[in-house]
Amino acid sequence: MRRAGLGEGPGNYVASGYSAYEEENEHLQEGLRAKVSALKHLSIDIGTEVKYQNKMLEEMDSDFDSTGGLLSATIGRVKQLSRGSQTKLLCYMLLFCLFVFIVLYWFIRLG
Template sequence: MPPLPPTPCAVCLPSHRAHLPGRGLLGLLAGQRLALGAFHACQCCPGARSQGQNGMDDMLDVENKHMADNLATKVTRLKSLALDIDKDAEDQNHYLDGMDSDFMSVTGLLTGTGKRFSSMTRSGRDNRKLLCYVSAGLIVVFFILYYLVSKART
């Protein structure tokens, strides 16, 4: 009595069924799928893995490593970009905090000036004359500076 062939595994079973009569197109397609490279080395299919298949696996492995390297490069680039954005946001927050404190000090200065100005206008007539002279002098100084700056640009 001849020895029985090994029991086919789940991957090879469709190809073994393809050789059975009455399986039709489904059995043929299953056999073609296995013939196209879905083989693995098992006891029921000795030598099923051909040299062409090993070459194909090597080529796919090299391509897979290349794509993984490209992905790693893109991830590194995105990570550095995210860190740059974070650093920029931190710098802008510090800048805005500094501006906030500057505006608070200017607000305090203007409030004090406004109080002094209103107390000066409430006092007697001599202070009102002084206020008019100071205001006119400031306006004249402003126009002189404007004239000098406009001449300096041309």
């Protein structure tokens, strides 16, 4: 039984345009494969970068926690100093300010 447009035998597929469509589909499939491969590599790179950034954030979090503990201990000492006599407090504050200015001068001079 003959179907419309197909003719008889395999040689008539070319005449019907079947082969041209098949080649075009193959070409489009190759293009899609390349795009999917590029997206796969991009998503893998993004995943690697996210893991690295999460590791860095965890390290920063632990650094901030240790710094917070140091600062709270320092504030506790300042509060303890403020309970003492005013002469001691003034002396300690003056020494602290002098230390800060020396450190700032040193950083500015090196920079």
